[in-house]
Amino acid sequence: MSTTKLPASYYQHDDVVFLAKDLIGKTIVSMVDDQRTSAIITETEAYRGVGDKACHAHLGRFTDRTKIMYETGGVAYVYLCYGIHNLFNIITNTNEQADAILIRAVEPVDGIDVMLARRGKSTVDKTLTSGPGNFSKAFGLDRSHYGADLTGDTVWIASTPITSTPLSDLASTPLNYRSEQITTSKRIGIDYAEEDKDLPWRFYLNTSKFVSKR
Template sequence: MKLNREFYSRNTLTVAKELLGKVLVHNINGEKLKGIIVETEAYLGIRDKAAHAYGGRKTKRVEAMYGLPGTAYVYLIYGLYYCFNIVTEKEGVPEAVLIRAIEPIEGLDLMAKNRFGISYDNLTKYQKKNLTNGPGKLTRALNIDKALNMIDLCGDRLYLEEGDNSEFNIVETTRIGIDYAEEAKDFPYRFYIQGNSYVSKL
């Protein structure tokens, strides 16, 4: 079952935790690429020094964060990698959850070709483990780029589904790569499924 707007229209930290175990789907001309979300990071907008909208910043880049909950916020880092985020709370409140890692479950051949230019069966063990275990890796594998910025995740192209409701433990820890964010770098806003091999960093 596809997640609806109400799922995203809640407290950002709650959504970040409950996204774990859900399935991210990119429907590309009828071929579906799917992965179980295993790692997320929450960004609490205006009051979070690590967030792009800290202090109420409004630029073209962060426009998506002020949109409806369930909107995709896709941006480029280091001029090389796209990061995929999901807008939360309510329209006008610039908070979002970064999807940091997924466990690939469907469309593996196309994911492998997107990432490495070869079929999944020809990947090395190292390449298979590194297929989607990071925010820039998963967007490349799932072919998520700036063209999908501000897309409605309640539509039929890029969306999320319920998982299989498997039980797992959630680890809560600090976010990665935000040393500039002063005290905010120590906030425990990163969440991941304990023991999953696709988590980007333990």
């Protein structure tokens, strides 16, 4: 298992769309309730701060929920969606741009038994960690992790190389990715965002089974 935790400076890059694509293939790790889980990031979406109609911080909206988005990049933004699902985001950039990246799907590597228990499942299939609500639940992430420091020891991201063996029967993920293995599309579930709803700011690893929607 790689221990190359990404530093705070990584998250402070000023192009959230670039970072959303760059995160594909990296490893995300959580240590919650003394249980470690890790997985390869397979699907993300970029939300570009105050200028993006799909972003919760559009036009500088500043509330108890969104205030963390204005922090310096490298913290978590977790919120409850539809009263049911905790959605996990990474805040990026500096200068209070309120940029965020939503983690939409991952491919399990370590702690699969823990993920199964948290999801109430007995067998692994793509629904274990595909879809932002399912990913967060499998990783034990909820609003108690609002504002979590991604350079801390609860939830973080590690760069490749990945030394653990991915799921042998379900994973098809190589350790290095070429651009044609990453598909770009419009974001999911934001049709209210008017002229910004079709921006190509969703990325997924098209060689993985662990993707929410094709």
